[in-house]
Amino acid sequence: MIKVFTDGACTSSGTHKGLGGWSFVMFDTDGRSEFEHTGGSTDTTNNRMEMEAVIQALKHIVQTKHLYESDSKILFYSDSNLVVETLKKDGSWQKKSNIDKWEEIDELVTLLITLGFDIDFTWVKAHDDKSEVESARFNKRADKLATKARDAMKELGLTQSHVLL
Template sequence: MKKVEIFTDGACKGNPGPGGWAALLRMGQHEKELSGGEADTTNNRMEMTAVIKGLSALIEPCKVDVYSDSKYVIDGITKWVDGWKRKGWITASKKPVRNAELWHELIDVAGRHDIEWHWVKGHNGHPENERVDQLASDEADRVAREETAAE
């Protein structure tokens, strides 16, 4: 299996509001940046989308180290998701799991790979996290500008 590192981040200008996501894929010396945005979204949705898009870009099963500064994503996929599945996608507080469609998509794309999940502290000088943070923020700004221009 090929070994890949994926660094991800999401950003939102307002929550909800215009948002952006970014993923940096690295295999050896090769790197690829992915990014995009949505008009009316949340930070958690953008964090999840970044991981989904990064994993979806891999064309064959890989050994992957995923790095995210989102406790929501890391804890969700490593701790909470099995309980949600058992309880029919209902939380401990008896409410439907938020972003369930994205959790289903993440489970699907993650299942193709051998993944180790890593939480990194955001805005703490981690070079790749700072890089994807800037890309995601730039995308959120772009979406916000497009919304303003359309008004």
């Protein structure tokens, strides 16, 4: 099983745009590999950064698929209700904005399913400092990385999207 913890961060909220960061922390439960990755964008929103974290994790899995059994289960953890509820197998939420991001996610998920992977999405409580449950611990790690990426965009004066780590 592959576990992926994603998070996004942005200097603004709602529909206002600002500097953003995304990250994912990924490992397989066999202990063979662990990977984390982060980057940032300008003129973005928190929701777009949450989705970008998922996109980048999916791309990484596609690029490294040879490391995993083709029938592996991939379990994504996110503190974004929007991401989780929209991508759950029952599709209870609709894709109303950020259509470009949803299309990219759908394309990557479809590719991995075609390759034999089983993908699911689970919501975790954000910033759960009281919990030592694995999902809370790794969500906090992803949050710190996304926030660092957002802050690095500002400190470095970057004016376009960058992969930082």
